[in-house]
Amino acid sequence: MQTLLQDLRYASRMLRNRPGFMLVAVITLALGIGANTAIFSVLYAVLLRPLPYPDSDRVVQIDETEGRGGMGVSPPNFVDFQQQNQTFENIAAYSGGSFILTGGSQPLRIQSATVSPNLFSLLKVNPLIGRTFAATDENESQNRVAILAHGLWQQRFGGDEKVVGTQIDLDGDSYTVIGVMSPDFEFPIQTDPVEVWVPLSLPTDLSTLRGAHYLDVVGRLKPDVSLAAAHKDLEVIASRLAQQFPDQVPGRTRVVPLKKALVGEVQPYLLMLAVAVVLVLLIATANVASLMLARAEERRKEITLRFALGATRLHLLRQLLTESLTLSFLGGIGALLLVTWGTKVLISLGPAEVPRLQSARFNIPVFLFALGASLISGILFGLAPWLSAGPDLQSTLKEGDVRTATVARQTWRKALVISEVTLALVLLCGAGLLVRTLWNLNAVRPGFDPEQILVAEVVLPKTKYPDQNRQAAFFQQLQERIKALPNVASVGGTTNLPMSGTNMVFLASVEGAKDRSFPASFRSISGDYFPAMRIPLLRGRSFDDRDIASSPAVVVINESMARQIAPNGDAIGKRIKHGFKKQVAEVVGIVGDVKFAGLDKETRPEMYAPFAQGPWPFLRLVVRAKTDPQNLAGAIRGATQSIDKDQPVDKIATMRSLVNSSIAPRRFYMQLLGSFAGMAFILSAIGIYGLVSYSVAQRTREIGIRMALGAKRNDVLRLVLGEGFKLTIIGVVLGLVGAFAATKVLRNLLFEVKPTDPFTFIAVSLSLLVVALLACYIPARRATKVDPLEAIRYE
Numbered sequence: 001m002q003t004l005l006q007d008l009r010y011a012s013r014m015l016r017n018r019p020g021f022m023l024v025a026v027i028t029l030a031l032g033i034g035a036n037t038a039i040f041s042v043l044y045a046v047l048l049r050p051l052p053y054p055d056s057d058r059v060v061q062i063d064e065t066e067g068r069g070g071m072g073v074s075p076p077n078f079v080d081f082q083q084q085n086q087t088f089e090n091i092a093a094y095s096g097g098s099f100i101l102t103g104g105s106q107p108l109r110i111q112s113a114t115v116s117p118n119l120f121s122l123l124k125v126n127p128l129i130g131r132t133f134a135a136t137d138e139n140e141s142q143n144r145v146a147i148l149a150h151g152l153w154q155q156r157f158g159g160d161e162k163v164v165g166t167q168i169d170l171d172g173d174s175y176t177v178i179g180v181m182s183p184d185f186e187f188p189i190q191t192d193p194v195e196v197w198v199p200l201s202l203p204t205d206l207s208t209l210r211g212a213h214y215l216d217v218v219g220r221l222k223p224d225v226s227l228a229a230a231h232k233d234l235e236v237i238a239s240r241l242a243q244q245f246p247d248q249v250p251g252r253t254r255v256v257p258l259k260k261a262l263v264g265e266v267q268p269y270l271l272m273l274a275v276a277v278v279l280v281l282l283i284a285t286a287n288v289a290s291l292m293l294a295r296a297e298e299r300r301k302e303i304t305l306r307f308a309l310g311a312t313r314l315h316l317l318r319q320l321l322t323e324s325l326t327l328s329f330l331g332g333i334g335a336l337l338l339v340t341w342g343t344k345v346l347i348s349l350g351p352a353e354v355p356r357l358q359s360a361r362f363n364i365p366v367f368l369f370a371l372g373a374s375l376i377s378g379i380l381f382g383l384a385p386w387l388s389a390g391p392d393l394q395s396t397l398k399e400g401d402v403r404t405a406t407v408a409r410q411t412w413r414k415a416l417v418i419s420e421v422t423l424a425l426v427l428l429c430g431a432g433l434l435v436r437t438l439w440n441l442n443a444v445r446p447g448f449d450p451e452q453i454l455v456a457e458v459v460l461p462k463t464k465y466p467d468q469n470r471q472a473a474f475f476q477q478l479q480e481r482i483k484a485l486p487n488v489a490s491v492g493g494t495t496n497l498p499m500s501g502t503n504m505v506f507l508a509s510v511e512g513a514k515d516r517s518f519p520a521s522f523r524s525i526s527g528d529y530f531p532a533m534r535i536p537l538l539r540g541r542s543f544d545d546r547d548i549a550s551s552p553a554v555v556v557i558n559e560s561m562a563r564q565i566a567p568n569g570d571a572i573g574k575r576i577k578h579g580f581k582k583q584v585a586e587v588v589g590i591v592g593d594v595k596f597a598g599l600d601k602e603t604r605p606e607m608y609a610p611f612a613q614g615p616w617p618f619l620r621l622v623v624r625a626k627t628d629p630q631n632l633a634g635a636i637r638g639a640t641q642s643i644d645k646d647q648p649v650d651k652i653a654t655m656r657s658l659v660n661s662s663i664a665p666r667r668f669y670m671q672l673l674g675s676f677a678g679m680a681f682i683l684s685a686i687g688i689y690g691l692v693s694y695s696v697a698q699r700t701r702e703i704g705i706r707m708a709l710g711a712k713r714n715d716v717l718r719l720v721l722g723e724g725f726k727l728t729i730i731g732v733v734l735g736l737v738g739a740f741a742a743t744k745v746l747r748n749l750l751f752e753v754k755p756t757d758p759f760t761f762i763a764v765s766l767s768l769l770v771v772a773l774l775a776c777y778i779p780a781r782r783a784t785k786v787d788p789l790e791a792i793r794y795e
Contacts, residue, residue, distance in 0.1 A: 021295060022327065025288045028683070029331025029377060030338060032284030035676065036277045037335055037370040038342035042350075043270055044369075045360035051259055052184050054124040055220075060227065061261040062091070062217040062234065063254040071505045071519055072213040076206035077241060077249060081217070084237050087230040091219040092116035093200060094188065099170040100461050100648060101156070101196075109459075109650050110152060110195040112170075113188060117199050122220050123187065130164040130179030137178075137199040145199065146175040150183040152195040170196070172463030188216070189262055191352040211248035211507050211582060218258060231255040247509050247517045247582065262355050268749055269669045276430070276676040279423045281377060283683045286416040289381035290687055292324065293413050294694050317383075324382025325375070332374030336362075339370065349671070351664040353501075384412060413691050414727055420687045421731025422738055424680040425768055429739035431677035432760040433750055434670040440752040441663050446498065447594035447603075449534040452489075453655035454629035455497055456636055458647065459618040468549075472615040474643060479527045481639040482623060489626050492529030493611065493619040496521075498596045499658040500620070508607065510565050511575040511584055520561055521596060521604060522578065526611035530591060532624045533655075540572045540589030547610040553585035554610065559593045561605035578607065585609065598662045600751045622655070629654055669749075681771065684731075689775040692724040696783045703783055713784040720783045724776030725769075732765050 050056050062081065064073050073081070073093065082091045094115040101108045117133035126132070128150065137145050146168065148157070157163045167174045175198065186193055203209070221230055234253040242251025256264070340362050350357045458478070465471045475493060483491045496502050509517035529535075530542055538559065547554055555576055562571040565587075574587045593603040611619070625632055637649050696703070703716055743755040753760070 021291060022330075025291055025327050026330045026334055028284045028287050029328055029374075030334030031679065032281040032335075033328075033332055033370060033373045033377065034335035034338035034342060035679070036281050036373050037339045037366060038346060039270075039273050039277045039672075040369045041339065041343045041362065041366045042346055042357065042360045043274055044363075044365050046263055046354060046356050047267060047270060048365075049356070049359075051189075051262075052125075052186065056259065057257065058221045058223075059123065059258045060219050060221060060230065060255050061258050062219055064213055064238065064250055065252050065254045071250070073215045073217045074211060074213045074248070075202050075209045075215060077210070077213075077238070078215050078217055079202070079206065080241060081219075081234060081237060085219075085230075085233055087222055087225045087233040088219040089222050090118055090122040091217060092119040092122045093215040093217045094119060095200070095215055096188070096190070096194075098459055098650075099196065100172075100459075100646070102169045102172070102646070107646050107648055108156070109648050111192045112196045112198060113194045114198050114200045119187070119197075119218075122218065125181070125185055127179035128182045129161050130177070132179055133197075133199045138201050144173055144175045145178045146170065147179045147181060147197040148177055149181055149193065149195045149197075150185070151193070153180045170198075171461035189355055210245050211578075213505060213507070219255075227255060227257070247577065248507055250507065250517075250519070266354050266665070269665070272430070272746065272749070273669065273672055273676070276427055276673050279427055280676050280679050280683070281373065283420045283423050283680050283687075285377045285381050286420050287683055287687050287690070288324075288327070288377075289384035290413050290416050290690060292320075292381055292384055293416075294690075321379065321382040325378040328374045328378025328381075331377075332370055335370055335374070336367075339366065346672075349668060351661070351668050353665050354668075384416070410695070413694070417684075417687045417691050417727050418731040418734065420680075420684040421728055421768065421772070422735040424677070424684040425732055425735025425764060426738045426742050427673070427677040427680045428764040428768065429735075429743055429761055430746060431670070431674045432764050433743060433746055433753055433755065433757060434666070434673055436753040436757060436760055437749070437751045438663065438666055438670050441599045441666065444595065444599040446599060446659060447535060447592050448498065448655075450655040450659045452625050452627075452629050453532065454623045454625060454632050454636070455651070455653055455655055455658065456621045456623075456633075456649050457618065457651040458621065458640060458649055460647070462617060464644070465617060468615040471617050472549075472612060475526060475611065475615070475619050477643055478640060479621070481642065482621070482636060483527075485632065485635050485639070487625050487627055487632055487635075489624045490528040490532040491624070492525060492527035492532040492622045494523050494525045494529055494622065495611075495616050495619065496523045496596075497620045497622070497655075497658065498594050499598065499655075499662040503597065506578045508561075508576055508578040508605070511577055513565075517577075518564065518605065520557075520578065521606040522609070523606070524609045524611045524614055524616055526619065529608075529622060532622045533594075534624075535594060536592045538590045538592060539570070540587070542589055542591075543608075543610040548612050549614075551613070553583055553613055554588045555585040556589040556591055556608045557587055558591055558603070558606040560603050561607060562587075562590045564605055576607065599659070600663075600666075620651075666749075681768070684768075685771050685775045688724050688728060688772050689778065691727070692720060692776050693779040693782075695723060696720060696779045716784045717780050720780035721773070721776050724780075725773060728769060728772035728776075732768060735768075736761060736765065 051059070053059060062073060064071055064077065075093075078091070078093045085091065092115065094113050097112045097114060099110055099112050101110050115133075117135055117137050120126075120132035127147065130147070132147065133145065137143070148163070153159060153163065163177050164179065166177055168177060169175075181197075188194065219230070221227070231253065234255060238249065238251050238253045241249045260267075343360050343362065347357055347360060458475070460471055460474060465474060479491050479493060482488060496504055504522045505519050506522045507517040508520040525543070530537060540556070542556060543554070555578075557565075557571060557576075565571050565574055565576070571587050571590060575584050576587060577584050591608070594606065595601065595603060596606065597604075621636065623629065623632055623636065633652050636652070640647050640649050703719075706719075707713075707716065739761065740756055745755075747755050
């Protein structure tokens with residue numbers, strides 16, 4: 001301990017004597033370690049931290065699928081899975097929604113989840129106060145009950161425990177509060193947290209719902225049951241159901257861990273960012289190692305004296321590691337000061353689509369990571385000067401062999417600079433590919449014109465508007481009042497908006513065809529929806545006044561669906577079976593394809609039905625304005641409340657913002673990767689500059705002699721530039737090889753650009769070469785100003 005304290009005192013004194021060296025090293029390390037720790041805080045919150053349920057690794061999500069993606073589970077299929085499986089402890093269903101909570105100063109729209117009574121026992125969670133649902137709570141006619149989220153309980157009810165047993169009004173119905181969940185409970189985990197849970201009540205006759213795949217389903221595996229075994233178990237049941245109901249059951253299932261289902265889409269991006277920041281830390285460590293090598297060169301006489309007095313190779317290693325670890329821990333302290341700020345920035349910039357991002361914070365695992373990063377980086381750059389001296393350190397440091405030590409350290413510094421350039425190029429190529437991807441996405445035509453459109457959501461309470469006639473009358477009257485506003489060009493409505501993240505999928509089939517049914521997105525539209533969105537009508541007609549509830553059912557389909565049902569002919573006049581009850585509707589028109597799920601997503605079959613033939617209690621209004629659409633927000637609220645003063649209007653936004661939000665995750669990841677690549681770019685340029693500057697200082701006498709013997713300034717300039725540029729060329733070549741291999745893992749993250757895109761690789765390489773040339777030019781220019789007489793007298 002006495003020796004360690006002595007080494008620490010000596011290391012502190014040496015660092016205080018070189019404040020410039022210490023400051024540069026600490027800032028470099030703080031940036032590298034801070035960036036890594038901030039990203040780790042996000043990785044831990046999103047990917048590594050277990051879901052807040054006991055044994056959450058055994059909780060899985062269950063979907064029905066036709067092979068290209070999940071589509072939810074129909075209520076009767078859910079019951080069959082629940083009753084016939086052999087591998088699950090429990091299976092529960094849920095669906096999202098919202099309520100209007102009244103009884104306060106003003107109505108409040110709150111997010112809700114309708115869940116199977118057994119959901120909370122499946123998740124093995126208990127309420128903070130009160131109880132969870134019992135099997136008898138399924139019967140709504142006897143008693144309506146609800147469980148509150150902790151946040152709503154605190155904000156609306158002041159955290160009063162006496163709220164259990166009281167009545168609250170949800171959509172005009174009275175519900176008894178039976179419990180309040182703990183503050184860390186969240187289910188389902190989504191962008192807008194659920195604020196109230198009510199029990200799922202399935203109808204007695206489920207036969208009409210076999211084709212309605214709208215329930216989300218989760219299950220808890222029995223102990224020692226594998227995921228594959230559970231999947232096989234459900235596949236057997238689904239296959240049997242498909243034989244019984246070929247037009248309504250796809251016959252395939254998908255079983256994935258709930259955590260994977262939650263973070264599956266963002267995991268590749270976050271892992272990519274993790275690799276990027278590790279490379280930045282390696283470049284920062286290489287820069288500090290290069291500084292340590294230069295410092296070791298300055299201390300060669302001191303180290304020689306130490307060996308003359310009996311020091312061993314291990315003694316030198318201990319001292320060098322003490323100094324490097326002192327530096328790295330100072331850098332780690334600086335990093336911790338940056339982490340809280342950096343994490344807040346990541347949360348504020350991060351898109352809502354990244355699950356659990358808001359829970360990222362500085363905690364014990366994050367602190368331990370920062371400590372480990374500091375320790376590892378300190379050891380790495382502390383070993384560099386020790387290893388550079390070769391195996392026989394004592395003989396190398398004899399006065400007659402100091403030239404050998406200099407050459408060895410210069411070789412190591414060159415190797416470090418080459419590695420910095422290599423790693424920076426790999427990062428820059430990855431960032432460049434994402435920039436190209438974002439550029440390509442912005443160039444995609446979504447199939448509609450998002451400019452000058454304001455959208456809003458209106459959800460009617462079922463108690464006030466219990467039947468479809470009243471629902472249809474409300475929305476008809478609302479659209480007429482909005483259309484009469486002076487700034488409105490056209491107005492329509494739809495049950496699901498493009499880019500909104502919501503969708504409704506039915507199994508559809510052509511009447512009389514023997515082909516198997518296929519999934520098709522369904523939306524009910526009203527008013528001038530197609531003109532308001534400027535979706536082109538290609539053939540046939542759109543909906544008009546003749547398409548009312550008493551007239552024959554009709555649909556308009558998109559091009560993709562037309563090609564599927566009539567690849568060699570005209571789809572107009574075809575009769576489509578779809579919906580819960582396999583309603584038959586005639587195709588009367590074909591419209592252009594719309595990028596519904598996202599600009600980078602494949603267009604799938606879609607069908608539109610007239611709202612008047614099947615009203616819904618909710619509608620997303622689409623209002624095309626003549627000027628700025630945001631000026632219509634107040635007028636739309638006013639028009640709604642002029643019909644019903646208690647009816648709120650939610651989710652008012654421009655259509656352009658919805659389109660932008662669909663690519664917001666990619667933009668976020670591109671910005672982060674670009675920032676890290678920029679850091680690597682700057683650090684590698686600094687490394688090249690530092691190496692060339694130090695080389696010029698070491699060769700001052702040689703340069704002076706060359707100039708005294710007749711060398712021109714341009715000769716000296718080429719000599720110095722050539723040294724740095726040669727290292728850059730080597731780094732770029734190695735970096736291109738590494739980038740060709742590394743960027744292939746980005747294949748699934750790119751859009752209409754190849755992982756080995758030559759334009760990106762050439763542009764990045766040239767940019768790095770130009771910056772490297774500038775970094776070399778400054779010390780090279782200084783070398784041309786060396787006075788030969790002063791240089792010869794130097795020693």
